[in-house]
Amino acid sequence: MTDHAISRRTALTSLAVGSMGLAACASARPAGAAASLAPLLTAGELGYDTESNTYALPDLPYAYNALEPAIDEQTMTIHHSKHHAGYVRGLNRALGKLSEIRDGSGDAGLIKHWSREVSFHGSGHVNHALFWLTMAPDAGGAPDGLLKTHIDRSFGSFRKFRAHFSAAARAVEGSGWAWLVYEAVSGNLLVIQGEKQQDMMMTGAVPLLGIDVWEHAYYLRYQNRRADYVEAWWDVVNWPKVAELYARILG
């Protein structure tokens, strides 16, 4: 181990996990890991229509009650049909307003506002599309194959990864997400926190798996008990889908 690696590991160990925004053990890029990033979700998975250049709310790949008891039917229904739909609507609206500004018919003074709207609603749309796809009924457990190998390499073990991820999710301040992301330069998998839909994200890092810890994601069933929601969520993580997304990134 190099001095650099030792000092990095020492620094990481000294961090309180609860306040950790970003951490991973040092490791070389895994064999086969591409340095450039391929698109993660497909146009179909994002409801993108080339003709109209707009996004539509993708259907859930399962019924609203399919993730019971971890996530209840009413929460899923409102979350998908109201909250997620709102992000899609907000993204299309903001893109339209920016198009009007380019055409000269819009209010150029609002370019900052609509740009921020694209960031927030666009991230909200992608985050939720990814969230639904990476959950499934009768799921959970642990990953296998290449993803398991790379989780072990980046975090020490699946158990350590899960503890780190759960602690990050519990500790998100206010509304946000905990993410498992792939960072192409190092080839490491990292756990990071996101606030709102896009704040505190890491440029170039590609999310593979995230948990929505906005109160709208759990409050009906769990009220203030976010930790219980996070624990139950592991039972519905769709590892085969996460592995599929990881394979897309590695190309």
Ligand code: MN3
């Ligand atoms: Mn949400």
